[in-house]
Amino acid sequence: MNKRLTVDLGMLISFLVLLDYRLVRNFGHETLALVFFLLFLLHTWFNRQWYASLTRGRWNTDRKLTFLADLLLLGSFAAVMASGFMISHTLPTGMQKAPLLAHQIHHVAGYVMVIALGFHLGLHWSAILPRLEKGMGFSKIPHRAILYKVLVILLTAGGIYFSFYYSLGSRLLLLRIPNARSIPVTLWTFTFGHLLIMSLYATGAYYVQKFFRQRKRRPART
Template identity: 30%
Template sequence: MKLNIFIRLVIDLSMTVLILVAMAYQITGNTIHEVVGVILFFLFISHNILNRRWYKLIYKGKHNVRRILSIAVNLLFLVSMAVVMISSVPISRDIFGFIPINNNMVLLQIHVMTSYWGFIFMSVHIGMSWGTIFNAVRNMTGITGTSHTSTIVLRSIAVLIVVYGVQTSFERDMLSKLTIYNPFGWSYDESSMGFLTDHLAIMGIYISGTHYVLKFIRKQDKAMAYKSR
């Protein structure tokens, strides 16, 4: 595997893990939350520098459905993360606690809401690149072949994750967190494993959904191309 691809995978994986850690505010506490946020800022900058060529190619080439969706999701993810990072500075209590601000409730609500939207956009972003990620991991591990049985097993696991993710989305009232209706609905007896399991399952909804929707779109495009011959 090329070194550049490996570095990108490490940075992307680190960002995914740290976003989950940052969201677990009631488990980690404020200081760790802010330190993780600073690390995420530098990883986010690094991620965009490594993928700067993508920005140059936005207006070039053919814009099919898949590419339009990719551009939209990536830009929304970029905006949401930018808002999260900008809003975090004035409401900081430790790292940037020296910055005076009188009314931080609105900024706090915006910070929480956009962090959850960023979480959703990140999951969709991963889903759009899932095939590439999966192939890269296979190359790293030396797994080159697939079987019908392994495909069925993996798809069955994906279905179970999605079902559990939908259930836990309702239990955690994700809709209210995305609309500032009740962004502070935390459970104070939250366990680390419960939080991780639930949020990975929620990610699974959008990763799996995006991956299979794009597969369907590709099949439709191929069918239309074949008919037009």
């Protein structure tokens, strides 16, 4: 497994686990946030050519979609980090009585990141999959195409289910969730459930991108 893939998987796992504040508690949440931030810096360094390429080339639909998804991800991440510094119980930047707005921004931006990470993964999936197949040995699996299609269906169904199970829409809109504390949850189910939610948006982004790419390849009608 190469360094980039290791960093990307580390970011994904640390982010999904730190989301579960009830189980990892404050220390685990802030520690994993620091790990995620350090991995993000490595990820940015490995992909630094993306920033340099922004002023070059044509901005077709595919590129615009990718840029908007990445911008949403960077914006939500910046909001999470800025508000996190304000409400931290560990860092000296934390305020004793942080405004409610800071907590709300941290909460909403965190769940926006779930969606944005899904978009990011989906729009970059055509580049990620070959590395994943090579690094994990998936290229040796027979009938991969059929297996991938079945997996997409399962991921989509699971993502829809857990979106309702964890009331994702209500969390994004800061609405009250009846009996939220009574929802049975373990670290495993929470992490897996939010991975499926992320996969739902990744699948959507991937197929939207695929649609525009196929549309571009079609010959113009005369």
